[in-house]
Amino acid sequence: MNLPRLLVLTDRSQLRLGRGLARTIEECVAAGLEAVVVREHDLEPPARRALVAHLAAIDGLFVISSRTSDPTADAVHLAAAQDPPADGLFGRSCHTREEVGAAARAGASWALLSPYADGVTKPGRDPLPPSAWSGNPIPVFALGGVDPANAAAARERGAHGVAVMGAVMRSPDPSQVVADLLGALR
Template sequence: MIPRLVLLTDRSQLRLGRGLVRTVRECAEAGLAAVVVREHDLEGPARAALVRALVAVPGLTVVSSRILEPAAHGLHLAAHQAPLPGVRWGRSCHSRADVGRAADAGASWATLSPYAVSASKPGYGPALPPEAYAGHPVPVLALGGIDVGNAADAVAAGAHGVAVMGAVMRAADPAGVVADLLRELR
């Protein structure tokens, strides 16, 4: 089962001097149970090494975004990507119909976005209505503009949980934000 809080990585949003592996490790120590490794710009060997370093973090489920990484525990596909046989996967979705198609194709989870205005993807939207998050055949994570102030609202609207990137990646204390999000999601 996918946890209620999933972190999506984007090292370009980290504060100067903060490393991605250290940040994710600190977030895991604060209770984070799953991370989706984006970092699509990294060359193959560097990205594979990053995934392996994160898989070594105790208790952390590591999912690779878009690119199959043998060390990862799963794969998160873009809306246009076909699933791979024998791989546990989820999909990025942007409508109720997208989630239904992903479930029919065998997805184990889906992200559904945008939940709110997102600083990471300005101009992306409009935000989906709250009722879009309830009643799906697979666990749905609200994504886009999620922070401590609205994470519980997303779950109250029917989302299984939330997927967060910017609120954690841009924070002065990423682990503190993770701890706060986890308290909100209880």
């Protein structure tokens, strides 16, 4: 599996008023986004399935369903304590190198490791040390406080790539943030 360097995590509650999530992701794909993690845990199951199916129909977009397997998604991303699926690609949220090792032993193909930097969504959690990003048994994505200004440093520290929610979702121009992130990761 050839993982992209950028994952965008969705959170429609952070979008600017009047901005739709599906349209935002479509614009981000036009700017070069290749993978999205669909969170939206508060949606009723039929609405969430419809959203995942809509995004899965976008050419070139790798769709990862968060916490819940979805037949139209390419993979599932699990919380730290969730049991792995019986089959299929999955990743896991981790907060230590030890958790990344456990995820790898359980068969995970990637891990989101956080926090990378000070973030808005989980204030008060100290960023992991620079050594946390290198030497992991599976690709890790730096998550938490990532933006275009610090994305390249995550790769320099050894992260495979970055996972971003707030910097994209809260932006007045999400596709420009995606383009800037991709430029920083090159």
